[in-house]
Amino acid sequence: MTETHATNITWHPALITQEDRERANGYRALILWLTGLPSAGKSTLAHTVEMKLFQRGLNAYVLDGDNLRHRLNRNLGFTPEDRKENIRRVGEVARLFADAGVIVLAAFISPYREDRAQARALNREGRFVEVYVKCSVETCAERDPKGLYKRARRGEIQGFTGVDAPYEEPDKPEIVVETDRHSMQECAGAIIRYLEENGFIPAGA
Amino acid sequence: MTETHATNITWHPALITQEDRERANGYRALILWLTGLPSAGKSTLAHTVEMKLFQRGLNAYVLDGDNLRHRLNRNLGFTPEDRKENIRRVGEVARLFADAGVIVLAAFISPYREDRAQARALNREGRFVEVYVKCSVETCAERDPKGLYKRARRGEIQGFTGVDAPYEEPDKPEIVVETDRHSMQECAGAIIRYLEENGFIPAGA
Numbered sequence: 001m002t003e004t005h006a007t008n009i010t011w012h013p014a015l016i017t018q019e020d021r022e023r024a025n026g027y028r029a030l031i032l033w034l035t036g037l038p039s040a041g042k043s044t045l046a047h048t049v050e051m052k053l054f055q056r057g058l059n060a061y062v063l064d065g066d067n068l069r070h071r072l073n074r075n076l077g078f079t080p081e082d083r084k085e086n087i088r089r090v091g092e093v094a095r096l097f098a099d100a101g102v103i104v105l106a107a108f109i110s111p112y113r114e115d116r117a118q119a120r121a122l123n124r125e126g127r128f129v130e131v132y133v134k135c136s137v138e139t140c141a142e143r144d145p146k147g148l149y150k151r152a153r154r155g156e157i158q159g160f161t162g163v164d165a166p167y168e169e170p171d172k173p174e175i176v177v178e179t180d181r182h183s184m185q186e187c188a189g190a191i192i193r194y195l196e197e198n199g200f201i202p203a204g205a
Numbered sequence: 206m207t208e209t210h211a212t213n214i215t216w217h218p219a220l221i222t223q224e225d226r227e228r229a230n231g232y233r234a235l236i237l238w239l240t241g242l243p244s245a246g247k248s249t250l251a252h253t254v255e256m257k258l259f260q261r262g263l264n265a266y267v268l269d270g271d272n273l274r275h276r277l278n279r280n281l282g283f284t285p286e287d288r289k290e291n292i293r294r295v296g297e298v299a300r301l302f303a304d305a306g307v308i309v310l311a312a313f314i315s316p317y318r319e320d321r322a323q324a325r326a327l328n329r330e331g332r333f334v335e336v337y338v339k340c341s342v343e344t345c346a347e348r349d350p351k352g353l354y355k356r357a358r359r360g361e362i363q364g365f366t367g368v369d370a371p372y373e374e375p376d377k378p379e380i381v382v383e384t385d386r387h388s389m390q391e392c393a394g395a396i397i398r399y400l401e402e403n404g405f406i407p408a409g410a
Contacts, residue, residue: 010351012248012269016259024262043217054221057229059264061305066214072297075290085280092277093298100266102305146215 014099018124021101027058028200031094031104031123032191035116035170036133037162038109038148039140041179041187045133046105048188053103056204063094065108078159084115091119098127103201111167129200131191132173137162139180219304223329226306232263233405236299236309236328237396240321240375241338242367243314243353244345246384246392250338251310253393258308261409268299270313283364289320296324303332308406316372334405336396337378342367344385 018029032049034042046062053060068090069076076082087110097104110116120128140162141149152160159165175194177187195201223234237254239247251267258265273295274281281287292315302309315321325333345367346354357365364370380399382392400406 010271011275012252012272014267015252015256020259021264024259047217047220051220054225054229059226059306061301062219063301064217067217069214070216072294072301089277089294093301096266096268096277096298097302097305100302100307101264102307 018099018101018127025059025101027103027202028127029098029101029103030127030129030200031098031106031119032129032131033094033110033116033119034105034107034131034133035110035173037135037137037140037167038160039143039145040133040135041184042107042109042133044184045177045179045187045191046107048184049191050105052188052192053201056201058103058201059101060103060105061097062105062107063090063097065090065110068093078165080112083112087112087115087119091115091122094119095122098123109161109167111161111165113168113171116170129175129194130170130173131175131177132170133187134176134178135180223304223306223332230264230306232308232407233332234303234306234308235332235334235405236303236311236324237334237336238299238315238321238324239310239312239336239338240315240378242340242342242345242372243365244348244350245338245340246389247312247314247338249389250382250384250392250396251312253389254396255310257393257397258406261406263308263406264306265308265310266302267310267312268295268302270295270315273298283370285317288317292317292320292324296320296327299324300327303328314366314372316366316370318373318376321375334380334399335375335378336380336382337375338392339381339383340385 022028034046036042043064050060050062073086073089076086087108090108094104094106144150148157148160149163151157152163161167175191177190179187196203227233239251241247248269255265255267278291278294281291292313295313299309299311349355353362353365354368356362357368366372380396382395384392401408
């Protein structure tokens with residue numbers, strides 16, 4: 001795929017800004033970017049936090065790696081180049097949602113620091129919160145609800161993060177939750193508390 | 206770009222459905238898909254409708270062809286294949302927004318009937334409203350705010366819709382607005398009335 005920058009297009013500025021939407025909504029638009037190994041619990045955690053926010057009347061929405069690979073990114077595989085393009089596209093989509101005033105729960109393995117930094121760089125300061133969903137590879141491989149670690153260790157899947165493809169831990173994530181030491185409810189609660197204490201969302205009832 | 210369907214991914218169903226969000230919001234999530242020639246007024250109309258909906262407290266958001274080509278789809282050009290992939294991706298993104306409860310104003314030339322039908326097919330019945338932004342090619346070429354018709358007619362741009370690339374008119378659009386016969390405010394008003402009269406949004410104050 002070439003980088004064909006089209007020349008006959010112009011930028012149409014929005015009449016309604018992200019700030020306008022935040023004022024109308026009463027909370028900050030942002031991306032919670034959940035990164036971690038396969039089976040670390042990213043999707044489950046994202047959906048748990050989404051439900052807690054929805055129940056408070058906030059518009060939260062999960063963008064999930066597997067689901068986007070079924071649809072928007074179905075023409076991408078797991079080579080380093082395709083992973084890069086995968087994260088580039090979902091970073092852009094997450095940015096659009098945040099621009100629309102939504103609290104995005106982005107749950108992607110996103111194993112490369114550089115790609116996560118690029119997703120962050122698309123957003124205004126304070127609108128991108130990196131959440132490291134930490135879990136030892138041993139525990140992830142024990143959970144293995146889809147049997148993927150087993151298949152990868154048998155060599156049936158190539159380039160599987162945590163087996164034969166690298167995962168680069170976040171340097172300075174805003175939040176770290178350890179799903180092998182705390183329950184999903186505790187981890188979700190820690191994220192909600194972070195959002196409250198940093199003025200992203202109003203304090204809960 | 207190959208169609209590499211990844212095999213090691215599974216679908217995570219949402220805990221919060223589109224219907225849940227519609228109930229909470231008090232209006233229907235949907236995609237207003239604005240199609241038409243370059244310079245027909247799609248983006249301007251989309252932003253005008255967005256503002257009217259936002260002022261009523263509804264979450265509306267414009268997805269604009271040019272803007273997406275600057276970012277998400279910056280690696281695509283204007284060949285028929287790239288146009289197809291462009292509309293495929295934006296159709297998926299529009300669907301995600303509608304799934305999140307948003308009223309999407311999708312402003313894309315989207316010249317091919319088949320591509321628009323595919324974007325429609327991603328959505329539940331009654332969640333995709335095709336708006337034909339109709340304007341004679343003569344008027345579009347006279348407006349030509351970016352000088353693109355002139356450049357295309359001089360042969361400086363290839364594959365320009367309305368000059369040397371086809372535009373397939375919608376067969377059965379839900380709404381037709383004629384920007385060469387009515388003002389932008391009148392066209393926007395017609396769209397709002399359609400939404401009210403068909404129960405998509407509450408009647409305005």
